[in-house]
Amino acid sequence: MSQRTLISPAQLARPRGKIVYWTVFAVVVTGFTLVFLGPLYWMISSGFKDSQEVVQTPPTWVPKSFSPGNYSHAWEVMDLSTLLLNTLYYAFGALAFQLVLDVAAAYSLSRLRPVFGKAILGMMLATLMIPATVLVVPQYLTVLDVPIVQRNLLNSPWAIWLPSVTNAFNIFLLKRFFDSIPQELLDAAAMDGASPMRVLWSVVLPISRPVLGVVSIFAVVGIWKDFLWPMLTLPDPSKQTLNVGIYSLSNGVPVNVLIAALTIASIPTLLLFLVFQRNIMSGLTAGGLKG
Structure with missing residues (x-):
């Protein structure tokens, strides 16, 4: 037909x-x-x-x-090299934590089936309906004086890394992909004597590269484009991210130099999208059908 x-x-x-x-x-x-x-x-x-x-x-x-000298002037005046290195450090640190902890959470909810697993997943997804600005004040008070350890995390990379670890959307995306993996494949690995951790490392992760690539891109871009939270938790100019540093130095800089700095700041994310756009689409659609 x-x-x-x-x-x-x-x-x-x-x-x-x-x-x-x-x-x-x-x-x-x-x-x-x-x-x-x-x-x-x-x-x-x-x-x-x-x-x-x-x-x-x-x-x-x-x-x-x-x-064309506006771009080199913006690079020198705004010290974009330091800001760029700071942002890369925060972004890839958050990426490492998300890949370890989010994958572990998604795998446990998908395959290990803990008690009250569906309730835990539902509460995770419920957090997606809470506006991010509502969480700024409680998160800032927590970072200002972390319970139990009684430490101040301001001007520390942990203030950027810790709030970005528990990403409910990434956990749900990973869980959907893990759900689509045939159970027979995991059972065969278990019959060969592989532990749940070995199954995750040797079987699940190698075939999960598309969705892991999507989660990685989301993690890096999320830190790269964030402005409010780094501005609150990183008051030291030498430790600020690219967006916050450009904003802090924008008052005494001509408009054309400021626009040149913004252009430089947007180049990495544009290149990231252009290079990995196929991975983004394949990873988002992966896990939509089982089998």
Whole structure:
């Protein structure tokens, strides 16, 4: 049985149908391209303009005064190398904790089936309905004076790592993927004498690379784009992240240099998406069907 579409194959085979189809297709693709790439082009081109041209009205689409030195000036004045290294340190530290603890939580809920496992999963998913801003105050008070150990974690990477570990969405994503793994495969490993930890390490993790890649990208991007929490917990300028550092130094910097710094700050996440976009889509759809 043929699939139903907006335009039947007979109409599409006619010359008029082809013209209408390709015209609509070109308009839609061009429109979406301008919507998504327009702001990106404006940001990159504004980094090459001087301070007067970048604020003039109406704006110029092509820089009249081409100044590539704005990017090198922004790199030196705002000390972007230090901010970039700080952000990478926080991001990959959070990634390591999430991969270890979230995978363990998802695997236990999926395969070890603990008592009240469904209730625990339901309470985890319920936290997704709580706005992140509501948790800022209790999290800050906890970081300010951690219970039991009585330690202040301000200006410490632990203030960034610990709140990012328990990510309910990543745990649910991993659990759905682990649920789709055939039980016969795990039973065969168990019959060969493999412990649950060995099954996880030697069987489950090697075939879970797509979803692990998605979780890794989400973890890195989540730390990279976060602003409010690092601003509260990292008051020391030498330990701030990229977004917070640029914001702190933005008052005494020309607008064109500031835009150049923002462009540099957005390049790593753009490259991460362009390189791993197939992994993101395959990982998000993985586990949707069992078998």
